[in-house]
Amino acid sequence: DAEITQSPRHKITETGRQVTLACHQTWNHNNMFWYRQDLGHGLRLIHYSYGVQDTNKGEVSDGYSVSRSNTEDLPLTLESAASSQTSVYFCASSGDRSEKLFFGSGTQLSVL
Amino acid sequence: AQSVSQHNHHVILSEAASLELGCNYSYGGTVNLFWYVQYPGQHLQLLLKYFSGDPLVKGIKGFEAEFIKSKFSFNLRKPSVQWSDTAEYFCAVNAPGAGSYQLTFGKGTKLSVIP
Numbered sequence: 001d002a003e004i005t006q007s008p009r010h011k012i013t014e015t016g017r018q019v020t021l022a023c024h025q026t027w028n029h030n031n032m033f034w035y036r037q038d039l040g041h042g043l044r045l046i047h048y049s050y051g052v053q054d055t056n057k058g059e060v061s062d063g064y065s066v067s068r069s070n071t072e073d074l075p076l077t078l079e080s081a082a083s084s085q086t087s088v089y090f091c092a093s094s095g096d097r098s099e100k101l102f103f104g105s106g107t108q109l110s111v112l
Numbered sequence: 113a114q115s116v117s118q119h120n121h122h123v124i125l126s127e128a129a130s131l132e133l134g135c136n137y138s139y140g141g142t143v144n145l146f147w148y149v150q151y152p153g154q155h156l157q158l159l160l161k162y163f164s165g166d167p168l169v170k171g172i173k174g175f176e177a178e179f180i181k182s183k184f185s186f187n188l189r190k191p192s193v194q195w196s197d198t199a200e201y202f203c204a205v206n207a208p209g210a211g212s213y214q215l216t217f218g219k220g221t222k223l224s225v226i227p
Binding site (some may be wrong): 009013031033040041042043044045048050058090092094096101103104105106 | 146148154155157158161185197202213214215216217218219
């Protein structure tokens with residue numbers, strides 16, 4: 001079955017370190033998204049991509065970057081981790097008709 | 113850009129009570145509307161969606177939502193809640209007609225159902 005997987009499930013890092021969160025989908029979806037979920041804020045869009053070599057900034061993109069070198073993967077990089085980036089990160093994908101998002105299981109990131 | 117507001121942060125109900133969660137969006141063009149549910153410790157799952165046609169849409173587990181265009185609303189309802197409905201509920205919108213496939217989410221409503 002097609003799926004979307006995120007790794008790692010949990011990550012603890014130190015302030016200032018570079019961190020990369022992986023997202024891999026086998027739906028062959030063109031659209032991929034990264035959200036962060038925080039209490040009182042719901043889900044906020046970090047970055048998104050509509051296809052290979054396409055990346056776009058979302059609502060809370062500062063301090064994050066993504067790259068899309070193939071259809072399946074959209075890794076999220078925190079260039080220099082900050083405590084404010086402690087959060088749960090969800091990757092999601094959708095087809096071009098945008099009927100619904102398929103979510104990964106999330107990555108719990110703690111920046112100490 | 114579109115935005116979504118959910119009126120209730122936390123709702124507490126007894127089993128068998130009726131549920132209505134409010135959702136309003138702001139966007140002048142054609143939108144797709146969604147309700148997602150997140151059970152404790154799990155990722156988001158689609159509950160129901162509205163693209164066009166009948167404004168009353170039915171989803172899984174007895175949930176339904178009504179799109180009222182004049183009010184920019186898409187409220188979620190369930191006639192009789194169960195303890196297993198305890199979860200967080202998110203309303204979301206996108207505007208694919210404008211080339212916008214990303215979902216904008218509301219801040220969520222936490223539902224606690226007391227047995």
